[in-house]
Amino acid sequence: xxxxxxxxxxxxxxxxxxEAKTGxxxxxxxxxxxxxxxxxxxxAVYGPRELYPRFMQNPQKGTLRVHYNMxxxxxxxxxxxxxxxxxxxxxxxVTEKALLPVLDLNDFPNAVVDIFIELPxxxxxxxxxxxxxxxxxxxxxGITMKDLxxxxxxxxxxxxxxxxxxxxxEAYEDGGVADIPVAMIARTGEITLxxxxxxxxxxxxxxxxxxxxKASIKITEVQRKALKEKYEVPK
Amino acid sequence: xxxxxxxxxxxxLTENVRYDGRKDLDYREMSxxxxxxxxxxxxxxxxxxxxxxxxxxxxxxGKPYPDTPNEGxxxxxxxxxxxxxxxxxxGPPSIQAVELARVxxxxxxxxxxxxxxxxxxxxGELVWxxxxxxxxxxxxxxxxxxxxxxTIAALKDTKLxxxxxNLVDYKSKTKTPxxxxxxxxxxxxxxxxxxxxxxPLTEEEAVIDGRLTxxxxxxxxxxALQKGGDYPxxxxxxxxxxxxxxxxxxELRKLL
Numbered sequence: 001x002x003x004x005x006x007x008x009x010x011x012x013x014x015x016x017x018x019e020a021k022t023g024x025x026x027x028x029x030x031x032x033x034x035x036x037x038x039x040x041x042x043x044a045v046y047g048p049r050e051l052y053p054r055f056m057q058n059p060q061k062g063t064l065r066v067h068y069n070m071x072x073x074x075x076x077x078x079x080x081x082x083x084x085x086x087x088x089x090x091x092x093x094v095t096e097k098a099l100l101p102v103l104d105l106n107d108f109p110n111a112v113v114d115i116f117i118e119l120p121x122x123x124x125x126x127x128x129x130x131x132x133x134x135x136x137x138x139x140x141x142g143i144t145m146k147d148l149x150x151x152x153x154x155x156x157x158x159x160x161x162x163x164x165x166x167x168x169x170e171a172y173e174d175g176g177v178a179d180i181p182v183a184m185i186a187r188t189g190e191i192t193l194x195x196x197x198x199x200x201x202x203x204x205x206x207x208x209x210x211x212x213x214k215a216s217i218k219i220t221e222v223q224r225k226a227l228k229e230k231y232e233v234p235k
Numbered sequence: 236x237x238x239x240x241x242x243x244x245x246x247x248l249t250e251n252v253r254y255d256g257r258k259d260l261d262y263r264e265m266s267x268x269x270x271x272x273x274x275x276x277x278x279x280x281x282x283x284x285x286x287x288x289x290x291x292x293x294x295x296x297g298k299p300y301p302d303t304p305n306e307g308x309x310x311x312x313x314x315x316x317x318x319x320x321x322x323x324x325x326g327p328p329s330i331q332a333v334e335l336a337r338v339x340x341x342x343x344x345x346x347x348x349x350x351x352x353x354x355x356x357x358x359g360e361l362v363w364x365x366x367x368x369x370x371x372x373x374x375x376x377x378x379x380x381x382x383x384x385x386t387i388a389a390l391k392d393t394k395l396x397x398x399x400x401n402l403v404d405y406k407s408k409t410k411t412p413x414x415x416x417x418x419x420x421x422x423x424x425x426x427x428x429x430x431x432x433x434x435p436l437t438e439e440e441a442v443i444d445g446r447l448t449x450x451x452x453x454x455x456x457x458x459a460l461q462k463g464g465d466y467p468x469x470x471x472x473x474x475x476x477x478x479x480x481x482x483x484x485x486e487l488r489k490l491l
Contacts, residue, residue, distance in 0.1 A: 026285045027320055038273060042372065044318035067325050072312065072368035073275035074289025077405055078369045079366045083327065116318035116325075118370070121272045193470055198269055 003158035003175060007168045015164040020226035022134070022140045028126035030141025032226070034133035037166055040124035045141040048111035056112075062105035063112045063226065066128055068092040071075050076167060091127045092117075096192035097110045097182040099132050099150065104144040113143060124167040124179075125153045131183050131193065137221050149192055150219035151183035154208040156200050156233065163211045180208055186216040241427070241442035248430045254439065255284075255416040259432045260479060267490045269392040273374040276408070277393025280372075281385040281490075287319075287372040292365060292393045296403050299355065299362040299388050307354020311340035313382065315487035319371040321436075335364065336460045339369065339382050342419045342450035346458035349390070350414035350445035361401055365390075365413070366460060375434040379448050384487055390415055391491065408458070419458050423448040426427060426472060433483055449480035453488065457481075 006012065016037030025031035028044035035041075051057045068091040070080045095117070105113070115137065131151035139145055154163050158175025170179055178198025185189050191209070195206040200208070246255070251258055265285030272278040275291035299306060303363055313336035317323040328336075343349065354363040367389070369382045399406035425432050428446045436442065445464035451456055457477060462468060468476070 025287075025318060026374060027319065027373050030257070031318075042318065044323050046317075049317055049321070067317065068314075069325075071289070071370050072314070072366065073272055073278065073293045075272045078403075079295060081294035082312060082368075085323070110444060114317070116316065118372075119316050120291070121274055123274075178449075185323070 003056055003172075004009050006162065008166060012160055012162045013211055013214065013222065018222050020136065020222050021228050022136055023230045024105065026063060026124060027232065028137070028141070030043050030137045030139070032133045032136035032140055032141070033138065036129050036164065038121060039125050039129045040119065040120045040121045041126065041129035041133040042120070043130065043135055044098060044116045044135040045113060045137045046116070047113040048108040049114070051110060051146060053145070053147070057110040062104060062108040063107065064096050064100055064115070065097075065112055066092045066095045066099070066115045066117065066134065068117045068127070070126065071111035074119050074122045076123070094195065095127060095131055095134065097207050099138065099149055100186070100194050101190070102119050102135075102146045102149055102185060103138070104146070107144065113138070124165055124170050125181070127151070127183050128153050128183070132219060132223060136227060139227055146159045147185050148186055148220055149183050150186050150216040150223060151181065151193065152212055152219060153179055153181045154212045154215075155179040156208070161204055162213060163219045166200065166220040181207070182209065182212040184212060184216040185219040186213070189213055237442055240438065241423055242412055244439060245428045245430065247431070248427065250447070251285040253432070254436055257306070259430060260483065262287050262434045262483070262486065265481050265490060266394070267388055270350050276396055277389045277391070279385045279388035279392060281388070283381050285373055285375040285379055286381055288378060288385050289370045290389040291368050291370070292380065292389050293368070294393070294396055294403065295364040295366060296356070296361055296398065296401065297364050298360065304359035305352060305355040306343055307351040307365065309340070309344060309349065309365045309367070310352065311336045311343070311369070312366045313339070313369040315316065315374070318469055322376040323374070326384060331435050334461075334463075335378060335382055338365070338379060338421065338448055338459070341461070342383060342421050342432045343386065343457040346417050346419040346450065346452055348415060348417040350416055353414040356398070361394070363387045371472055374437070376440050377423065377434045379423045380421060380434065384490060386418065388491060389417050391418070395465070408490055417452055418488070419450045419452050420484045421450045421459070422483045422487065424476040426466075426468065431476060431479060434478065445472075447476045449477050449482070451484035
C-alpha cells in the first residue's frame with residue numbers, strides 16, 4: 001500500500017487555506033485570529049499586568065503565561081468538557097516555550113503577559129494554529145519581539161511525508177501515521193517547538209523539517225500581512 | 236471613583252445622552268450569524284456593538300433521568316472566557332457565569348420552547364441531550380441579551396446528527412431540526428438612579444443600581460425573570476421595566 005493521493009486532494013507539500021486577522025478582540029491589548037483549513041484559533045494578549053499571587057512574581061523579568069483551551073463545541077466528536085485537562089496544560093506549557101525565544105520580557109519585572117488561546121472549531125493542528133495566532137497577538141499588543149513565530153504540523157501518512165495533516169489524515173487507518181508539530185522562527189530556521197507522535201526514519205524527519213521550513217516562510221508572510229492590514233489607512 | 240462616574244452618567248442621562256451617544260432605550264448595532272462553528276450541531280455568533288458571543292450546540296445520547304424517562308435533556312453552560320475581559324479568570328465557572336447560564340436556561344425551559352418529549356428515542360433508555368455552551372469572545376457589556384438571542388439562533392440552526400447502533404455518528408448530519416416551538420427572547424432592563432436603560436456598556440454596568448432580565452415570548456407573555464443588582468426595585472419599576480422589555484424584544488426578534 002502506498003499513499004498516492006491525499007484524502008482532501010492536496011499536494012503533499014501543500015498546506016490548507018490560511019486566513020489571518022489581527023485586532024479581532026477589542027478589549028484585549030492585542031489579539032488575532034488564525035485559520036488553517038477548518039481549524040480556527042483566536043488569541044488575546046493581556047498585559048504586561050501585575051502578577052498575582054505575589055509569590056509567583058519574578059523580580060528579574062516578566063513572566064509569560066499561556067492558556068490553551070478548546071471551546072466545548074469545537075470538536076468533531078463528543079463535547080469537550082470545560083476546564084483544563086492534562087492535554088491542554090501540556091499544550092499551554094510547550095506554547096510558552098515556543099514563544100519565549102522571540103520575547104524580551106526584561107522591561108517588566110514582576111509583571112505577567114497573559115495569552116489566551118481559544119479554539120471555536122478544530123480539525124487537527126490546533127496547537128500550531130494557536131501559536132501562529134498568539135505570535136500575532138503579541139506583536140499586535142506591542143510586546144517587544146525579535147521576530148514572529150510560525151507553526152505548522154508535518155508528518156508521515158503511510159509512506160509519504162506530508163505537511164499540515166488534517167483530522168482524517170491523522171486518523172488514517174491503512175498505514176502508519178506520524179504527526180510532528182513544529183514551531184519555527186522562519187527567518188533563521190530555529191525551531192522553538194518540536195513534538196512527535198508515531199514512527200519515522202531519521203531521513204523522513206529531515207525531509208519533514210525541510211517541508212516545515214518552507215511552510216513557515218509562507219505562514220510568516222500571511223502573519224505579517226495581517227499585522228500590517230490593521231494599521232492601513234482606509235482609502 | 237464609582238460614585239463620580241455614576242453621577243456623570245446620570246447627569247448625561249437627564250439630557251438623554253449616553254457615553255456612546257445613544258438614547259436610553261437604544262440597542263447598539265447588532266449582527267447575527269449562524270453556522271460559525273462547523274463541528275457543532277448548531278452555532279451562532281452575535282455582535283452587539285463590540286460585544287461578541289458565540290453559542291454552540293453539541294448533541295449527545297444518554298440515559299434519561301429516572302423521573303423523566305421519556306424526555307430529552309437540556310443543559311446550558313456559560314464560559315466567561317478570560318480572553319474576552321481582563322477581569323475574567325480561568326478556572327471553574329464564576330458566579331457570574333453560573334447566573335448567566337441559568338438565566339438563559341430558565342428562559343428556554345420555562346417557555347417549553349423545546350418539545351423535549353420528541354427527543355426521546357427509547358423511553359427509560361436513550362434520549363438526546365442538548366448541550367448549549369455560551370462563550371464570550373469580547374465583553375463590552377450586556378452579555379445576558381447577547382447570550383439569550385444567540386442561543387435561540389443556535390438552536391434554530393441545529394440539525395440532529397445521525398445515530399448508528401445507539402451511538403451518535405457525528406460525521407453524518409440529518410436534516411432534522413430540533414423540535415423548537417417557541418423563540419423566547421430575553422431583554423435586560425437596567426436602572427440607574429430613576430432612569431432606565433438597556434444594552435449597557437461595561438462602564439454603565441459598573442454603576443447600575445438594579446437590573447431585571449425579562450424573557451419574552453412572541454405573544455407578548457413573560458416566561459422567566461431574574462432581578463439583579465444591589466438595590467431594590469418597586470412594583471412600579473418592575474411594571475415599567477417589563478413593558479420596556481416586551482417592546483424591545485420585538486426589535487431583537489427581527490434578527491432571527
